[in-house]
Amino acid sequence: MTTTPTPTTVRNGIDVDQLLETIAATEADAAVGTFTFRASSSWQDGTHNTGRIHRFTHGGEEDTTRPGPFVLEGDEPQILLGDDHGPNAVELVLQALGFCYAVGYVANAAAQGIEISRMDYEVEGDLDVRTFLGQPGERAGLTQVRVTGTVASPNATDEQLTALCQYVQDTSPVRDILANPVPVETSLRIA
Secondary structure, eight states, rough: OOOEEEEEEEEEEEHHHHHHHHHHHHOOOGGGGGGEOEEEEEEETTTEEEEEOOOEEETEEEEEESOOOOEEEEOOOOOOOOOSSSSSSSHHHHHHHHHHHHHHHHHHHHHHTTSSEEEEEEEEEEEOOOTTTTTSSSSSSEEEOOOOOOOOOSSOOOHHHHHHHHHHHOOOOOHHHHOOOOOOOOOOOOO
């Protein structure tokens, strides 16, 4: 006797069955929901750096599924003494927020049965570089971040889409990182 496999429910490119299994697994064992992500940066010249993102730890175990590192180039615009080899660190933070919101929105929409046909985020932030340059200023980091999302759905009401937008903000790891203090420990090895 053969059995027909249950079809996988995919919505918005998200495997909903796997998403629900992940939720159940984290409810059963909190360790399943813990990650340690890593990134490294190597200075090249001037304000140009090369970043690598590769391995991470999940539930206390090293993940080895990525075949190699993601390589990112970071630099400053010419006005800030760079050569534009890539976005600067502040721009990468803004992009991280846009990525996080988009992932959260489409995944949660998929779990709720909402189909998304368009999801865009525009993210901008204000920065005063005077503190970075050793001068009096309000703060070294961003002073305000503004996000505008655009979404289209063939099967959801405006109210559902708006409620989901608020839910995504409330549960976004990157928004939480930006909106709340995070302890940062820094050490230096002298080579």
